[in-house]
Amino acid sequence: MSKYLLDKFLYTVDRDPDLVERFREDPEGTVSWWEAEMANTILNCTVQERSTWLQFTEPERRALREHDHVALFEMGAHPFLTLTLFIAMFERDHGPLEYQKAYGAMLRHLSLPYPDIAT
Amino acid sequence: MATVAAVIASTHHPFYYRASTSTGSERPPFADEWVAKIETFRDTLTRAEPEVLVMVGSDHFHQLWLDNMPQFLVGKAPFFDANWYNEEREFGLPRMTLRGQEDLSAHILRNGLDADFDLAFSNELRIDHSITCPIITLRPEADLPIVPIYTNIFAPPLPRPRRFVQLGRAIREMVESWPVDKRVAIVGTGHLSLELGGPRQFGEHGPDPDFDRKAVEWIANGDLDGCLAEVSLDSLHLPGNATHGFMDFMLMMGAAGDGVKADHVDSLDLFHTMEAYFTWYPNGVPA
Numbered sequence: 001m002s003k004y005l006l007d008k009f010l011y012t013v014d015r016d017p018d019l020v021e022r023f024r025e026d027p028e029g030t031v032s033w034w035e036a037e038m039a040n041t042i043l044n045c046t047v048q049e050r051s052t053w054l055q056f057t058e059p060e061r062r063a064l065r066e067h068d069h070v071a072l073f074e075m076g077a078h079p080f081l082t083l084t085l086f087i088a089m090f091e092r093d094h095g096p097l098e099y100q101k102a103y104g105a106m107l108r109h110l111s112l113p114y115p116d117i118a119t
Numbered sequence: 120m121a122t123v124a125a126v127i128a129s130t131h132h133p134f135y136y137r138a139s140t141s142t143g144s145e146r147p148p149f150a151d152e153w154v155a156k157i158e159t160f161r162d163t164l165t166r167a168e169p170e171v172l173v174m175v176g177s178d179h180f181h182q183l184w185l186d187n188m189p190q191f192l193v194g195k196a197p198f199f200d201a202n203w204y205n206e207e208r209e210f211g212l213p214r215m216t217l218r219g220q221e222d223l224s225a226h227i228l229r230n231g232l233d234a235d236f237d238l239a240f241s242n243e244l245r246i247d248h249s250i251t252c253p254i255i256t257l258r259p260e261a262d263l264p265i266v267p268i269y270t271n272i273f274a275p276p277l278p279r280p281r282r283f284v285q286l287g288r289a290i291r292e293m294v295e296s297w298p299v300d301k302r303v304a305i306v307g308t309g310h311l312s313l314e315l316g317g318p319r320q321f322g323e324h325g326p327d328p329d330f331d332r333k334a335v336e337w338i339a340n341g342d343l344d345g346c347l348a349e350v351s352l353d354s355l356h357l358p359g360n361a362t363h364g365f366m367d368f369m370l371m372m373g374a375a376g377d378g379v380k381a382d383h384v385d386s387l388d389l390f391h392t393m394e395a396y397f398t399w400y401p402n403g404v405p406a
Contacts, residue, residue, distance in 0.1 A: 004185060011180055014205055043184060069316075079316025079360060080273070081180060088208055097390075100321040107318040114317060114360055118275040119185055 003076045004119040005054050009034060009064060010072075010081035012043070014088065024089040031056075031064045070106050076115040121223075123294055124302040125167035126399040128338060128371035129160070130392070131176065131252035131308035133210040149389060156385055156396065157256045163383045163398035164257045166405040168302055171220045172258065173227075173266045173294060175287075175307030175370060176249030177273055181205075182241075189239035190278050191286060193231070194246070194267035195224035201246045201254075215251055220264040223297055227266060230293045236286060244269075253308050270370065272309070272363045280350050283366040284343060287373025291401075305374050309367030311335070311393045312358035319359060321391050327358035331393045334365060335386055338397050341379040343372050375399040 013019040013034070023030045040051040056064070063071035067089070072082045083103070091099045135157065138150045181203045183189065201215040224240075231238045246267050254261050268290070271277055287307075294303045311334050312327035319326040337346040346369060355362045375381070376399075383398035 007185060011184065015181070015203070017204060017208075043186060073316065078180070078274075083316035083320070084205060084209065088205065097321055103316075104314075104318050104320045110318055113356060 002054065002056065002060065003078075003117065005039060005056060006060055006064070006072065006075065006077040007081055007119060008039070008054075010077060010085050012038060014081060014085040020085065020088050023085075027067055028065045031061060035061070069103060073107055073110070074115055076117050078117050121171075121294055121297040121299055121301050121303050123291060123305060123401045124169045125164055125304040126291070126371065126375045126401060127164060127253070127257065127304060127306040128368050128375070128395075128397040129253050129256065129306070129308045130310060130394045130396075131249050132389070132392070132394055133206065133212065133248045133252060135252065136213070136255050137211040149387075153387060153389075153394070156387055156394075160383065160385060160396040160398070161257050161259075164304060164306075167304055167400065168405070169263060169304035170301045171223060171266070171303045172263050173223070173268065173290065173303060173305045174246075174250045174253065175268045175270065175290070175305070175367060176246070176253075177271065177309075177364065177367060178247055178269050179249065179273065181247045182245055183269065183271075185274060188271060188274050189269070190271045191236060192239040192241055192244075192269040193224055193228050194219065194241050194244040194269070195221055195228060196242050196244060197221060199244055199246050199265065199267060201251045203245065203247060206248050210248065212248055212251065212255075215254070215261055217246070217254065217261055218264040220266050222299065223294075223303070224266045226297050227268070227290065227293050230296065231289060234289050234293075236289060249308055253306050257306065270367055272366050277352060277363060277366070279352055280355075280366050280369050281347060283370040284347065284373035287370035287375075290370075291374040291376070305371070307367050307371040307374070309371075310361060310364030311368075311395055313361040313364060313392050314359035315361040317360045323390055324388055325359070325392045327362075328388075328393070330358035330362070331386075331395075334368065335384070335393075335395050338368055338372060338395070339381050339384040341372060341375055341377060341381070343369075343377050346372065371397075376401070
């Protein structure tokens with residue numbers, strides 16, 4: 001399991017307006033493309049100086065492809081990154097704060113301690 | 120030597136800018152009360168006549184990332200651009216550029232390292248709403264040079280609460296030993312109880328009003344002993360999953376001094392999280 005790679009996906013998509021739209025409209029294609037092309041890019045290095053070892057597990061791939069914020073929370077993805085990106089993708093389809101409240105309600109089955117987010 | 124004109128601790132609510140500038144049906148019902156409280160709070164800084172601002176905040180995964188994460192970082196640059204696309208998108212925050220006070224940054228880096236704080240530095244730092252929110256609320260002219268100091272309250276493993284207090288004390292001492300005759304305000308922002316991306320988010324109040332009441336008391340009274348006796352990295356999970364931002368308030372309690380009561384205390388119970396505002400005048404309340 002790679003919480004770090006999940007967080008890296010959420011972080012790099014959230015900060016790029018084109019990728020936010022692409023992930024909203026085509027999650028399967030975006031996750032496949034990102035894992036093949038971006039997962040091993042070191043963000044502060046040239047593209048030639050890549051990592052060689054980063055990949056998602058199948059449950060991680062599935063959670064991203066299905067926009068499953070509950071599974072991401074349960075896997076220990078950083079909740080701030082998930083929330084910010086999902087608000088960017090889906091708040092527009094809802095009334096004021098409706099999406100944020102529904103997002104929290106879907107996590108109501110979770111109790112403390114929450115899944116560890118340390119990477 | 121420099122004078123600490125004021126020590127200020129505040130929450131940094133990214134919705135304030137939009138709430139305070141909206142009109143008509145867009146304006147939330149709590150906006151007028153919020154603006155009134157902020158204007159009173161702003162006056163506490165204005166009256167201190169600061170010339171330089173040391174600004175303590177925490178990057179929210181904008182520039183600082185998990186491949187290279189500092190625990191404490193000082194910005195040292197002639198300018199700091201501010202706010203990010205995703206803050207513009209979610210909060211409507213404006214882009215800004217602030218001047219830097221490079222010689223004070225250098226002084227804090229040198230003396231911080233010599234005092235056993237292994238401070239990281241950045242010569243090209245784009246700052247985020249943890250620092251621009253208090254600029255918007257307290258100094259909307261954005262006309263004073265700043266020294267930004269970032270803490271890690273966000274990406275575990277985190278430094279412990281006591282370390283934040285120690286750094287706050289050290290920042291106060293380092294500002295007071297800066298051999299330049301200027302009036303410096305130390306301004307830092309954090310959170311009370313807060314949940315982000317979890318089941319307790321966006322409720323009618325902050326996720327733990329009891330914690331918030333206690334926290335406001337600790338800060339208002341400078342009660343570091345009481346605060347440190349109850350607050351640990353583990354305990355901060357209980358009031359809400361983003362409550363580790365309270366450690367920036369603890370840093371500011373260190374800067375204000377053990378047992379020193381704040382000269383201005385205010386709070387505002389909003390949905391999702393409580394706002395809280397504190398000002399200390401180490402050299403006397405200005406006329």
